[in-house]
Amino acid sequence: MSKKIAVIDYGFGNIESVLKALNFCKAQAETVNKPEALSGYGAAILPGVGSFGPAAEFLKISGFDEAVKNYVKSGKMLYGICLGFQLFFTKGFENGEHEGLDLIKGEVKKFDLKDKSLKIPHMGWNTVKTAENIYARKMFKGIEDGESFYFVHSYYALTQDVSKSSSVCDYGGDFCSSIAFENVWGSQFHPEKSGDKGLAVLTNFIKEAL
Amino acid sequence: MLGVRVIPCLDVNKGRVVKGTNFINLQDAGDPVEVAKRYNAEGADEVVFLDITASHEGRDTIADLVKKTSEQVFIPLTVGGGIRTVEDIRNILNAGADKVSLNSAAVKDPEIIRQASQRFGAQCIVVAIDAKKTAQSKWTVFVHGGRIDTQTDAVEWAKKAVSLGAGEILLTSMDKDGTKDGYDIELLKEVSKSVSVPVIASGGAGTVDHFAQACYAGASAVLAASLFHYGQLTIKEVKKYLRSKQISVRGAGNV
Structure with missing residues (x-):
């Protein structure tokens, strides 16, 4: 299997920061802007900064929505960051109602x-309060609870798939701050901007994926 | 709990950190990448580079510097100073900055806030306001390093900047800047309660308690430059004190 990580470039990203953080964690990473190229990579990251609706629309038009779903079905690991994480959910309500990738049952409001x-x-x-399950432990390995x-x-995710939530965060109420279930991981926080702890989460992902 | 951010600001001239007052007697204070790394290790929650390079030729170096820093420091990096166009913003963000701070350019043409916010997202557009008290409970906006009075009301300008798409306000008191006798608490309270976005307090920090006072006044983040540069206070000392006052800060358990 390829030891390279694909950072999906669909025009809504903090792509450079993610690449730099992966490189710093000693992973080989490249941007991928063609859906058909995705299957050649050992793991993938869906970054994202921007608005849910246009991003979901672009995933659909570009064919990345099907490519990402097939990628997950193949068993390879996927990590979503910020808007990329939000796109994993069923629906988003940012300027109207939009369909997400529905990898995780839930809504973004x-x-x-x-x-x-x-x-x-x-x-x-x-x-964040980390969950007590096998995937949460893998994601936050070496990181104390409450880091x-x-x-x-400005938008947050809530999921009905509570068992897939790997942490919650409180901001005027608890929201889903990360998920980890089998090969689908993601976080509302930016691991690439969260100092040593963030790099530790990325390293845990890399180790699990490759 | 969301922590109050403690932010060191680095004045950068032609690619080097400089120390000095009011752009006079600038002394070399090291490589910004190394200084940013040191602040990161000390627990800084974010780093601000303020480019004070006067000449146009020197300006390309800031993008290169941002690139090098973002390869080694993995906390948010804000870059301000001399940013005039949406293209400038794009270059700085592409180089690896997380946010850009707009000051004079936004006052001159507020539409740049809207354009930049729509294109890059409000989260990366900081509007920096240099405010000076001109009457009782009244502050006006100054530009060009505090040299020109725009006669615009600072609180009104903050509201307008947010309505145009600013994701954060970096509020500097010109009266307090460099005095080390505390932030302008009244100004901070007024602006903070008038806008929905986070406000960064700047100008006047001299003691650990000044940082706490800014937090009580509604600041989401507290910034200081020379205080940290000269080692009069460390970021750890500030965080330790804030924690002792039950103000939430990141990593306080470890300091």
């Missing part, structure tokens, strides 16, 4: 905070 002193976007380092990760987002 705008923060509706009762405490008006809480700012939107949710920006900065927040602590902080870097977030920047």
